[in-house]
Amino acid sequence: MLSLLRDSIKGRMMVILLLSSIVPVSLLGGLSYYSFNSFMENKLKSGIQENLEKELIGLDNILKNLNFSAQQLALDKAITTKVQRYMVSDDQVERKEILLDVLDRMSLINYTSPFAGIIAILDTKNNQPFMQSYPTLSTIDVSQHPLLLEANGVQYYAPHLSTDKYNEKNTQVFSLARKVNDYETNTSFYVYVESNFNTLQRLFNNVQYGEPVKHLLLDRNNRIVYSEDPSNFPVKTVFKTIDKKSSLHNLRFIAASEQGWKLAVVMRGDSFQKEVDSWFRKFITVGLFSLLLSLLLAYICWRTIYRPLHVFRREIEGVGDDLANRPKKWLRLREFDEVLGRFYAMKDRVFDLLKEIERREKARSNVEVEKLRHQINPHFIHNTLNTVQVIAKMNKQNEIVRLITHFTRILHYNLGKEGTHVRVQEEVDNINDYLALQSIRYSHQFDVQMDIDPSTLGEMIPRFVLQPLVENAIYHGFRNRDGMIKVSIATHPEGGIVMCVADNGEGMPPERLQSLLEDKSSGGRSVGMGIGLSFVHRLIQAYYGESSGLRIESELGKGLRLRYSS
Incomplete structure (x- = not known):
């Protein structure tokens, strides 16, 4: 499988596109997760803690406002004197007047204090209110209220049910009780103040950053005096700021006041985890979509490349099929x-x-066929046999033997079955036999000089390309007068060999030179072995290309020069 992915364009393309999709998505996902987690750890938690600090300040202001309201009664000597007089007097008229004066003061306090609700004065002996700004229960036992803090003779109570006589909604309020003692009359009473009905709802925000939270109030000993989640955090139990067992289930935030009491917020720990899980599911969905998209793009790219490759393959096969x-x-x-x-x-x-x-x-095949067709010229054989006859009449048997020997060699070489190419040495030997035969036949003298480079004797050349050149020099160069023929074979500077046959015969004008190389197989007369210059010219071109062939140089009276290179 790995080799298939590694050794094919399709596999490599799939790997590259998958990596180009997975790597950015993974990096983006990791960065998003880190940012999301960092936001929850830093921004979100710090935001909740900041809200908690604000709620603590708000609660502290409420308690201070309630204390201030109580001070307007408890620290006002005229009011306290009237209340004490009211408690010991039997005069109903006087008691009525005192009651009206105190109620007027309570009304004023309620009007000027934004958080004060019920204001009452309680008899410490029986906890019964005998002066109140609003109808209350017949008994208000402050000892049953959850104590948040006691400072400077003032008891601050955590939220509890309001003492309102008509509290059908079970509204919870904050309250405080300030005790006033009169040692002269041996009387004492409580100035009792409750917060108004909507104070708790306005103070505590039970949904923060979209998640539900629960508020707890702790005294100086971290004992819970108020709980919005009594099932998990019962009142009068000690609140642990860090609980290893429950840390996985909730998050805890605490803010402490200057007096030592504390406000705590508890949030379910899996609330944030739900957000993380929701984000993770979305990320997986996007990742799978990106993966499928990458596979689709890989397939499209592969088809884009496969089609040209398929065309290339068919075209190459078409070349092999000769289409x-x-x-x-x-x-x-x-x-x-x-x-x-x-x-x-x-x-x-x-x-x-x-x-x-x-x-x-x-x-080349046509040349070979033509060569076979013209291998033996009957006229040449007839002349040769006449020569044999003349010699025989003269009773010169040795000459006859020599003549027949050379003739036989020439016929054997001309009709040879050894192949289309021979060594230079074999072609030179055939020329020597041919010259020996011609020297017996002709009466005029001609001198043949052989200049053969020994290094060329082993080179391969086409069969029967040198004799027609020598034959042409003998037949057409001298006619019936003596002359000289020079045959040279040498190596070419650029490789191969150069063959040249030159004579000092009659020569010919330039306009006739090209006609020597024209095809005369259809009607021209041949002499000797019947193989002319045109045959040699075409034979050389057949083996060495159109740019090859014989090169002829001649002037009238200065002979003719034939040459070619292999």
């Missing part, structure tokens, strides 16, 4: 069409070269 005339297909993709265009150009060039090779092979 030269197959119509060209274009992909309409600039990069691939450019490569495909170069491939088509290469294919056209290949087929052109194949046609050229086929043409050369066909030309």
